[in-house]
Amino acid sequence: NAGVTQTPKFQVLKTGQSMTLQCAQDMNHEYMSWYRQDPGMGLRLIHYSVGAGITDQGEVPNGYNVSRSTTEDFPLRLLSAAPSQTSVYFCASRRTTYEKLFFGSGTQLSVL
């Protein structure tokens, strides 16, 4: 049971490049989400999904796209990277409301 798996662990991009951060979970969780962690800002919700085909915006959605075609996968897309998107990104999942979130190990992204 791998839990929540994120790839890559590290990534360096140039301004304007695009990329996709991958997230997969093997716990059959309906709820998945993406957070970014910045110094002094805590964990801020980017986008979340309550099931395949259903996504919604969190606190800081601008510059990011998501889709959820399967229960297992929830990729985060940066269409045109900006230095302000330099951060550590965490994917999380849980079975349902009022249960704990399980986090992946994170992706450290630098945009130059």
Next chain:
Amino acid sequence: DQQVKQNSPSLSVQEGRISILNCDYTNSMFDYFLWYKKYPAEGPTFLISISSIKDKNEDGRFTVFLNKSAKHLSLHIVPSQPGDSAVYFCAADGGYQKVTFGTGTKLQVIP
């Protein structure tokens, strides 16, 4: 608008003593609260949670207290150990699938 606040960015405690981490929230719709612990270069891991129908929940050395009228919760760690040194996040769940996190408190337990 920070709905979940951890006003102490850092805390130092001697080994064996009590660590108290505090968290305040503004949204009265929050009714389930969680604490997470995070080591450097790792994802946050769940510690303990509490529902709004309770005012206290214990799990070993960790106890969470909830004061709904003050919109305040605290995490007590007794006794504190060097391995408890980490960043602690409180989080709040209003039942609409968004979990809101605080800014974190870095705990250092001094041997």
